[in-house]
Amino acid sequence: MQNEKSFEELLSEFKEQIKEWTNQYRETNLKFVYNQNLDRLENNEIKYILVGDNPGENELNQNKYFVGEAGLIAKWFFKSELNITSFEDEVLILNKTPIHSKTTNDLNDFYPEYLEVMMESQKYMANLIYKLQKILECRIIIVGSGGCRNSGFWDFQAQTNKNQKSLAFFYLEIKSLAQNDRDFAGKLFNFPHFSVMQFPRYLVNNVENVEELNENKIFEIGENYTNEILSSVL
Known part of the structure; x- marks a missing residue:
């Protein structure tokens, strides 16, 4: 698939989309967070x-992604296991949705009232990731x-109440993109x-010996x- 937009254009559009959502939902309790570290990336x-x-x-307060406990583990992993020199410069960090909540499970509280933007934002992020990967390879x-995997099975049945698998729309879109592009699937x-x-x-x-x-x-x-996701039955 030919990518018509540049790396810089895609990130600029993402930044503007965050502003648009923020303005559109300014009278609600929804908060949208942009990762400011994206602005420094080459x-x-x-x-x-x-x-x-x-x-x-932490991400809401600092306008950056992966800055709490999970961020420390992420930095350790990329530096020690994947030989990354600079986590901030060599890893482009995004989320399945830019909508803030205290915990991921708390996203369920936004259903069904904000179903439209929950769906829209997750599909947007999946497609942004796809387009960026085609550029970066x-x-x-x-x-x-x-919330989509339980007892060894993936379930993407999209409900519209507080039992919603909070990020099912992201996985449904990623699955669709991967099924139509095997090269992309091989990078997931x-x-x-x-x-x-x-x-x-x-x-x-998942190893017999840590060595x-x-x-x-x-x-x-x-x-x-990834194979479980691609072979899951909706």
């Missing part, structure tokens, strides 16, 4: 796209399941979230969730 230095769930309290590491790697040590525990549990845990093994493990 596309020829980026080695990975990292995708979290949504901005929490890098791997995408998605962490967290947005999904893991548990960095928070409360879920991510490192998952890696360790086996190298870059190739990590991405082999990351294909497990």
